[in-house]
Amino acid sequence: MIHEVLPYARHGFRYNHYKFFLDDMFHTRVQRLSIETGFTCPNRDGSKGKGGCIYCNNLAFMPPYVLSGTLDDQIKNGIAYLKKRFKAEKFILYFQSYTNTYGPVAVLEKKIQQALENKEIIGISVSTRPDCLDMDVLAFLQDLSKNIPVNLEIGIESIYEKTLTWMNRCHSMKDTYQALSLLEKYSFDVTAHLILGSPTETREEMLAMTREINRWNLQFLKLHHLQVLKESPLGKIYQKNPFHLFLYEEYLDIITEFIARIKPDIIFQRLFAEAPRQYLIAPVWGKRTPEIVMDIQKTMREKNLWQADKR
Numbered sequence: 001m002i003h004e005v006l007p008y009a010r011h012g013f014r015y016n017h018y019k020f021f022l023d024d025m026f027h028t029r030v031q032r033l034s035i036e037t038g039f040t041c042p043n044r045d046g047s048k049g050k051g052g053c054i055y056c057n058n059l060a061f062m063p064p065y066v067l068s069g070t071l072d073d074q075i076k077n078g079i080a081y082l083k084k085r086f087k088a089e090k091f092i093l094y095f096q097s098y099t100n101t102y103g104p105v106a107v108l109e110k111k112i113q114q115a116l117e118n119k120e121i122i123g124i125s126v127s128t129r130p131d132c133l134d135m136d137v138l139a140f141l142q143d144l145s146k147n148i149p150v151n152l153e154i155g156i157e158s159i160y161e162k163t164l165t166w167m168n169r170c171h172s173m174k175d176t177y178q179a180l181s182l183l184e185k186y187s188f189d190v191t192a193h194l195i196l197g198s199p200t201e202t203r204e205e206m207l208a209m210t211r212e213i214n215r216w217n218l219q220f221l222k223l224h225h226l227q228v229l230k231e232s233p234l235g236k237i238y239q240k241n242p243f244h245l246f247l248y249e250e251y252l253d254i255i256t257e258f259i260a261r262i263k264p265d266i267i268f269q270r271l272f273a274e275a276p277r278q279y280l281i282a283p284v285w286g287k288r289t290p291e292i293v294m295d296i297q298k299t300m301r302e303k304n305l306w307q308a309d310k311r
């Protein structure tokens with residue numbers, strides 16, 4: 001049976017869950033600690049565009065401790081917060097906000113070296129875009145990965161030019177293919193980040209993205225449903241001209257179909273977006289995170305689906 005080859009599908013999960021990957025790797029409770037260290041993006045600063053991606057409001061995914069100032073303060077306060085909230089023992093430092101490889105590699109290197117003075121940090125995750133990977137930064141991450149686990153997160157978001165244009169990503173699919181092809185040569189882990197639910201795509205087109213994802217040597221996948229956030233360009237567009245966003249049951253249907261089409265060696269780091277209610281315009285599902293996770297499980301059981309069943 002196919003699920004027997006899913007190494008991190010346990011305790012009722014019918015897909016490879018990142019938590020079990022971390023458990024096996026570190027044998028202790030590990031949480032990702034998000035930080036914001038002053039980068040920007042080429043579609044914000046005018047080098048490629050202005051305004052950023054239309055769905056983006058970085059404040060919506062910054063935990064409270066991120067607003068506490070310096071890198072050292074964010075790490076200290078983040079560790080205290082995650083220890084209290086999740087009883088975490090060790091931490092993966094997550095350069096989450098903006099494009100963290102946009103700029104001289106020395107800037108990122110200095111921040112990482114400073115952070116690694118804290119011995120509770122046992123991994124590094126760096127978030128970026130397909131058009132911001134130069135050889136210097138990749139060589140640095142490769143070197144770093146000899147001493148500590150490194151995860152590069154790359155925002156693909158969609159495989160369709162029409163959607164990338166609609167999103168104001170200001171990069172093309174050619175950039176994405178070049179980046180993924182280049183990354184095949186490196187041994188650190190790579191996450192692909194995708195958004196489901198853009199009004200430019202049909203359900204079939206969204207599910208067809210799985211064929212592309214399965215072609216590449218990716219370790220992790222992060223999926224978000226499209227959320228319309230306050231103080232984002234999309235917020236203004238949506239309030240003028242509302243369009244269809246996933247209803248909760250629709251999303252449960254498509255996310256389970258999506259999982260079932262993904263090859264068995266990919267591990268899911270995330271299956272849906274979680275912007276806090278105060279930032280969210282739509283869709284408002286009124287569900288808490290554990291409830292959504294349980295409903296995805298329930299839907300997979302009801303449809304008798306496992307990851308990779310329909311690959």
Ligand code: SF4
Nearest residue numbers: 041052053056098099
């Ligand atoms: S989604 Fe990422 S690349 Fe786009 S504007 Fe926001 S931080 Fe920049």
